[in-house]
Amino acid sequence: MSAEFFCIGLSHKTAPVGVREKLAVPDEQQVEVLKRLESTGEVMVVSTCNRMELFGASADERAREAVLEAIASLGGAEAVRHVYEHHGDAALVHLFRVAASLDSMVVGEPQILGQVKEAFELAHKTGTVKGELIRACQAAFSSAKRVRAETGVGRAATSMASAAVELAAKVFGQLAQRPVLLVGAGEMSELVARHLLTAGATQIAITNRTQAHAQQLAELVGATTRPWESLAEHLVWADLVVCSVATPQPLFTRAGVGTALKGRKHRPLFMVDLAVPRAVEPTVAQLSNVYSYDVDDIQRVVAENAAARAAEAAKAEVIVTEEVARFLRARAVREGVPVLAQLRQRAEQIVRSEVEKTLTHMGDELSDKQKKSIEAMAHAIVNKLLHQPTAKLRALSTEDDKALAGAAAELFGLPLGETAGEEH
Amino acid sequence: MSHALLSLACHAYGLAAVFYLVYLVRQWRLLTVAARALVASGLVLHGVALGMDLTQQGGVPQGLGQGLSAVALLLLAIFVGLDLRYRTPVLGAFLTPLALTVLVPGVLISGGASPLSAAVLRPLLPVHITIALLGIAAFAVASGIAVMYLLMERQMKGKKFGLLFARLPSLDFMDDLNRRLVVAGFILLSITLVTGSFLSNHADGVFWQWRPTEVATLIAWLVFGAVLGARMLSGWQGRRVAWVTMAGFGLLLVSLVTSYPQMRMVP
Numbered sequence: 001m002s003a004e005f006f007c008i009g010l011s012h013k014t015a016p017v018g019v020r021e022k023l024a025v026p027d028e029q030q031v032e033v034l035k036r037l038e039s040t041g042e043v044m045v046v047s048t049c050n051r052m053e054l055f056g057a058s059a060d061e062r063a064r065e066a067v068l069e070a071i072a073s074l075g076g077a078e079a080v081r082h083v084y085e086h087h088g089d090a091a092l093v094h095l096f097r098v099a100a101s102l103d104s105m106v107v108g109e110p111q112i113l114g115q116v117k118e119a120f121e122l123a124h125k126t127g128t129v130k131g132e133l134i135r136a137c138q139a140a141f142s143s144a145k146r147v148r149a150e151t152g153v154g155r156a157a158t159s160m161a162s163a164a165v166e167l168a169a170k171v172f173g174q175l176a177q178r179p180v181l182l183v184g185a186g187e188m189s190e191l192v193a194r195h196l197l198t199a200g201a202t203q204i205a206i207t208n209r210t211q212a213h214a215q216q217l218a219e220l221v222g223a224t225t226r227p228w229e230s231l232a233e234h235l236v237w238a239d240l241v242v243c244s245v246a247t248p249q250p251l252f253t254r255a256g257v258g259t260a261l262k263g264r265k266h267r268p269l270f271m272v273d274l275a276v277p278r279a280v281e282p283t284v285a286q287l288s289n290v291y292s293y294d295v296d297d298i299q300r301v302v303a304e305n306a307a308a309r310a311a312e313a314a315k316a317e318v319i320v321t322e323e324v325a326r327f328l329r330a331r332a333v334r335e336g337v338p339v340l341a342q343l344r345q346r347a348e349q350i351v352r353s354e355v356e357k358t359l360t361h362m363g364d365e366l367s368d369k370q371k372k373s374i375e376a377m378a379h380a381i382v383n384k385l386l387h388q389p390t391a392k393l394r395a396l397s398t399e400d401d402k403a404l405a406g407a408a409a410e411l412f413g414l415p416l417g418e419t420a421g422e423e424h
Numbered sequence: 425m426s427h428a429l430l431s432l433a434c435h436a437y438g439l440a441a442v443f444y445l446v447y448l449v450r451q452w453r454l455l456t457v458a459a460r461a462l463v464a465s466g467l468v469l470h471g472v473a474l475g476m477d478l479t480q481q482g483g484v485p486q487g488l489g490q491g492l493s494a495v496a497l498l499l500l501a502i503f504v505g506l507d508l509r510y511r512t513p514v515l516g517a518f519l520t521p522l523a524l525t526v527l528v529p530g531v532l533i534s535g536g537a538s539p540l541s542a543a544v545l546r547p548l549l550p551v552h553i554t555i556a557l558l559g560i561a562a563f564a565v566a567s568g569i570a571v572m573y574l575l576m577e578r579q580m581k582g583k584k585f586g587l588l589f590a591r592l593p594s595l596d597f598m599d600d601l602n603r604r605l606v607v608a609g610f611i612l613l614s615i616t617l618v619t620g621s622f623l624s625n626h627a628d629g630v631f632w633q634w635r636p637t638e639v640a641t642l643i644a645w646l647v648f649g650a651v652l653g654a655r656m657l658s659g660w661q662g663r664r665v666a667w668v669t670m671a672g673f674g675l676l677l678v679s680l681v682t683s684y685p686q687m688r689m690v691p
Contacts, residue, residue, distance in 0.1 A: 172595075172596045173593065173596045173597045265658060266658070267659055268596070268661070268662060285581075289663075300583075304585070
């Protein structure tokens, strides 16, 4: 039996951050995992802050169990509960989609391709990827490049968090040296932080009523924390403020922001309020050099982008499907049926050249309809003749009986052992 | 000959302006490549035409027509520099039309400029004029960018995003560009005032005569000085600076226009 692809793992779609962080293991530990699984077939580990997945190609039935054991040994039984599996073509599709950033938390974010490449390199160095997975990865990388070149996926924000960051970039340009304050340490703050990091932000501070939560998130995303009590002072420091904490009374009043503006010498301030009820008083937006957006404003931006983005994502999915199909075609030719493919190709050539010869001989004596009939007859004869050999050869590719294929190649004068000129 | 070259340059700029404006709607990279090439070749033709006239006149630009033409040339040269440095072709959609509105009247009223009297023809005059025109060009670019800033700011504030929103650079980038251009323009303007008063002294024996051009330049100088001061001391920026930049540029245009009849009156 030939090797089958698999993908076993978990991601932001199935596992909460508490589980994911246990599985975010350093390279050395990944190498250990790879070596442990080596005996069951090819394998590589893709580990980012949003996913931990093992991609492999194996003919060994024990591979699945071994991978699950490996995941359990790193993340405990809890981790295994969040695991999903793809096998066969579905695993390939998943690999291609991950590389093309279609499975990312922020669809279209550019880092994932590099991360998958690093995972591949590590496995390659360790020696746990061989023919099948190498070819699959290379095809996935080139399909990801095609997606990036041919679609606008990732160009317009589709989430509130990314829309907020995108708008901030319209005010500030580069976010690299911009002080950013995240008010709240919940899921939304995490998302915003991730988008900010992707956009290149380096100075992110988190403030939260419960300091411990702020600390936790800060460690996760590599930010600092600021005390909740001196919120007003932070407003002098930060250029971008994103609130995701619902409070009965607004945290930022017009008067408060006005005072802060004086302190910051009227440097522009961009405030995004994702909380309901609102944490930023609506009248704050009237202050000059302050750009204040609430949930509705941001949601409107997202809705406008979503339509355009959906079309791009659909295009990207089509590309991925095409590329997977192309890979599978090439694989089929390479693996099981080179003789068959060559035989077909040869027959096709003969039909074409003979029909052409005849038609040029007869020239104008024939009507179009008659020409078509001659062509159809030639095809029919060849197909009838080849029907039996084709069926036999197709069956043998699963029986692993190479002798008959060799005989066929000999009889029809085909070069044995080469692929039939399909793409690699 | 030089007039034909100038007219050719005008057409190149005009076509470039069209390309840049189309680029606002359709983001085809080829448009910017073509527009950039057109502006560059326009600048070469324009420069040759201006150079030919200047050598004939002993190196001194004459008449309002040539002054405007030189401002347009310098304005576009600054734009090309910015575009090469920051890769912001969108500036072209604002600056090429602006250059044309300066240049076209210049071409139409060129010729017929009365020759300057020998009294003011001395090495300081070409320097004075060149620096003055370069300063005006810097403020012209700053004004063009101020317009872009105000358009962008209005969309950002009003939360209504049109086509321009996606195309224009960030507010911070435009504000920073404004600051640099105003600083450069202010320095050039200061030198203009000093050299101008020396020239006045040489021609009429008085450093300062309260002529309209002097007054307009002085007010513009004070305005821009105040803007820079306010920027440094109390963090003025953004919309207010954009408006003041445009007003200051208007004053400088007045100064430019009024400076020519006056120069011809020099005995």
